[in-house]
Structure formats: structure tokens, C-alpha cells
Amino acid sequence: AQSVTQLDSQVPVFEEAPVELRCNYSSSVSVYLFWYVQYPNQGLQLLLKYLSGSTLVKGINGFEAEFNKSQTSFHLRKPSVHISDTAEYFCAVRRTNTDKLIFGTGTRLQVFP
Amino acid sequence: DAGVIQSPRHEVTEMGQEVTLRCKPISGHNSLFWYRQTMMRGLELLIYFNNNVPIDDSGMPEDRFSAKMPNASFSTLKIQPSEPRDSAVYFCASRPGQGEETQYFGPGTRLLVL
Secondary structure (H helix, E strand, C coil), X not given: CCEEECCCCEEEEECCCCEEECCEEECCCCEEEEEEEECXXXXXXXXXXXXXXXXXXXXXXHCEEEEECCCCEEEEEECCCCHHHCEEXXXXXXXXXXXXXXXXXXXXXXXXX | CCCCEXXXXXXXXXXXXXXXXXXXXXXXXCEEEEEEEECCCEEEEEEEEECCEEEECCCCCCCCEEEEEEECCXXXXXXXXXXXXXXXXXXXXXXXXXXXXXCEECCCEEEEEC
């Protein structure tokens, strides 16, 4: 069975500082990996996705993530965060032969001035 | 494009009442997903449809829950009878088709069962 672990439930950070949100997954088969962002009282919006090819994936709003197969990780990074990045971030995994997305429990990023 | 539309945005009801949540996917999208989000369990997939056909309903918690997709532009999620533990935010998402991986989420329906 697949599972997704987001180790940090909350990450506080000051504006313009770098941030890394961690995501690890378990799966015995090939997977696709995703990061979604949820702003307060809104639905989820795709930040970026890894399907194949280059392990470094760039997404919207200056975010990027690196797929590490040996460590089964897909950590999300941004070199300099803004107040507007304050939101909940979800990592998700999908087996390549199914349609089901499995979400992690989310990480709340709080950016302080 | 208006995106995925869900109604109502908020629903407050009493235990035992029937609740119907509605979703209009993005025009042209072939797949539709219903999710539930709670503090305790996070985001859970309840059911999804491909070309209006239910493919996997293993996430539906119990027989009180049912979902339909009578046509490509409309889906409902019904809870009958509702219970306080059903209180959650229910999201609908659509996807252009198999082979396109991105799901587009609606704004959600916040349900409170008293």
C-alpha cells in the first residue's frame, strides 16, 4: 500500500528566509508525486508534479521539489518566502497504474514579517 | 473558465437530515473526484468517476453516503441520514482525462451537522 508522510505539521519561518517542507512516501511500484497548496477557505491548487525525467521539478510561485528515489523523498523548497506563502501544503502520491491520489497530512507554513 | 463549482459553500443541518452536495466539473473534463477533509483524518478520497461511471467507491465511509454522476457536467454526493461525525469540508475535483495528471479542485462545501 502507498503512504505519504509529512513529518512537520507546522513550519514557522521569517519572510525572505529559505524553507524546506519534507515529504516521504512508501510504495513498491512506480509513482507520480505532487505538491498542492491550500490557502485559507479555498480548495487545493497544484504547485508542481513529478511524472518522469529530471528529478528537479520547478513549480509556480518560485517553489521547486526534488525527487529522490533512493530516499523515497520529494521535499519542497523555496529560497526566499513571502508573507503570501502562508498556507497549508500537501504532498500527494499516485501509483502510475491507478487514478487514486493519496495525500499526506499537510504542513502549515507560517511566514512572519 | 469558471473552474470547478460546488454548492452550497456552507451547510448547517441537524442530525438525521438528508444532505446533498453538488459539483459542476470543468467543461470537457472526463474524471471527477469527491474528497473529504477533516482535522483528524486529513484529505480522503471518497469516490471517483471516469466518463460518468463510478470507478472506485472504496473510500465511501458507509451506506449513508451515495454519489451519482448523471451526466458529464453534474455530480452529487448525498448523506442520508447525516450524523455529527460527517461534519467536514467536502471537495470536488475534476481532471481533463486519463493521461493528464492534474486534478483541479473546487472551493469545497463546509458541512456542519448538529
